[in-house]
Amino acid sequence: MQNKGTIWNNLIFQISIGIILGVVVGRYLPDVAGPISILGELFVRALKSVAPVLVFILVASAIANHKSTGEQTKSFRGIIILYLLGTFSAAVTAIVASFLFPVTLTLPTDGVATAAPQGVVEVLKDLLFKLFDNPVNALLEANYIGILLWGIALGLTLIRSSDTTKAVFSDLSDSISSIIKVVIRLAPIGIFGLVAATISTTGFKAFAEYGKLLAVLLGSMAFIAFLVNPIIVFLTTRQNPYPLVFTCLRESGLTAFFTRSSAANIPVNMALAKKLNLKEDIYSVTIPLGATINMAGAAITITVLTLAAVNTMGIEVDMVTAIILSIVATLSACGASGVAGGSLLLIPLACGLFGINDEIAFQVVAVGYIISVIQDSAETALNSSTDVLFTAAIDKRHS
Template sequence: MKRPFHFFWSDLSLVKRIIIGLLAGILLGVTLPDTLAPVAVLGTLFVGALKAVAPILVFFLVMSAISQHEEHHQSNMKGVVMLYLGGTFLAGLVAVAGSFLFPVTITLSTGSQDITPPESIVEILRNLLMNLVDNPVNALANANYIGILMWAVLIGIALRKAPATTKTVVNDFANALSKIVHWVINLAPFGIMGLVFAVVAEQGLESLREYGQLLGLLLGCMAFMALVVNPLIAWLMIRKNPYPLVFKCLRQSGITAFFTRSSAANIPINMELCEELKLDKDMYSVSIPLGATINMAGAAITISVLTLAAVNTLGIEITFGSALILSLLAAVSACGASGVAGGSLLLIPMAASQFGIPNEVAMQVVAVGFVIGVVQDSVETALNSSTDALFTAVAEFSLWRKQGKDISIS
């Protein structure tokens, strides 16, 4: 007896379903561009769903993470945290530099008209400060991610002394919203089919070439971070050839993270790796879960590259100062990236808003991110998770070097 189609479909991984949706959109766009025009509505609905859930998701995830923080876990963590935050900021810089050297553009169908870009870095800073003090309800309603992040941090800090039951309620809301995002992302194959269909039907297959260029820039920046910047940071800390440790982390942590597409799901793998490296359990039992939350080099690259792709598309000129602010903003926002697949994409509107790009346009950029997300998100997670283990090891090996202990990596 043959199984119903919906069982077959649900048995497929999300990656395979997205690939099917991508190919179906291309095929329908080439063969039946006029007959099946309503297919494009699926893409519009998908973007609308992302636009609806993203602001409140960011609010509760960040608020929950900060409220759950335990003060007695701060000891011996300063070095690791500095590596996490510094690495994430450098990743944003790498992405900005790559985007200046190899600028790419993307196709935006609507909402790209009548945009007034900021005239100077002073105006960008003013907009940033005004967004920080926005009314929280207004920030959520208008997708002001800077204001959302600010209020989430403040309320999260205020809730640290709250009863455990209150923190549980906040955490339950965050988990519920994450579940909703899972549901939305499970519809990504149909949304991507609609988005790709609309692009191919209107502009032909040539329009897909830009996706390859965008993906190439993203992966190039991530590879540069993993194979050049991270090893340089490691060498400065331990003054020893870092590549055996770098490749060990990429091999044992990065490969599994590539397929799970979840830093949280890869925590047990990183724990085993740290144990194999004979690191202090009191250190890595805290630093590895923390890294899965705030060590987001791959997310910072994704946010910066896609934001600058939108900036290039709209013809907005940016200065070195505004690019530096973008790097810092990408690092800060990446630390609040959702733990679900594609979570970093939901923070692009926050970065884009600093260049006068409205939320409607930014969510189109997010949708483009989902089109290439089959590869992008897997590589991003591999970079993030492997760097959790790498920086935890580097921080402890640096102490070993100062104490005259032998550092051996097998």
């Protein structure tokens, strides 16, 4: 019988085959790619539909079925610190990259978005309201902040419940995890559909006009993924970080790249965390939490596109304003939703720091949507893979 690692490696191989076939079909059989795209849509919908229930049950069960220790408290605190540090580092990196390689835009006049937060206070208010959302509505709307709060609250109240009640939640957790395994096994077929649809729609040269903007975005994300994150992991574990970094990018980042949703990739990250033998009572909370607040890719997107707007308008940026932008980008990224394109609607908030009006800011958002097939995919891959990376780093530190 194959062990779990071999099965997982076979799945990665199958996903790679799905990608290749998707490229071939999208490039040479575009008429076929349209109907095939439903496979990708169904796969993403399946992940999104099961993820809220998974998070709620796993968090409640994990808290109800363990005894809190000082070591565990340190783990949670350490992971949250790494999440915020990683996101802030990404914003600073994006500022440096934008200063070194300034980008200006030819802004479109239509196709712009219609709504976005108007200030930091509104972002924080929105986060607060999400925390106290109705639990049923939170599950229906995939409001992971609200789901986390209700899962934690239920788990805490169940700590003193009978062993039978705790066993029920443990069995529910196992059952939901079994469903997840079935969905994940369908990943090669789903990604085949996603890739075919993407290539047939955009081709390989669709982003030539915005090549420099994409280069700054992707270069910043690569810098975080391959240098900054490994440094953070090394300082945390005092071990060679790259085996873990490459594992997370390959086995989490790959699927996140094509699903373009940190929330939808939660089941994939849960499976990877289990494969890495991380503590379930830790990762069952920190993985969904990371999908909400660990947003290095989003911080880069918000910062780079905002500074592109600033350069386009001929506005000078001093060091103090740049630091403030880093903080605002970090807070905004934490408020970005865990779905495709979630960071783009936060760009007007950051543009407001420089007195750029909504009309111009939303045109920048429109540019973001034009390049989002690549930008948002890379952003989500960085965001989601880092959730597992930092959780694993703290787990190794305390093991």
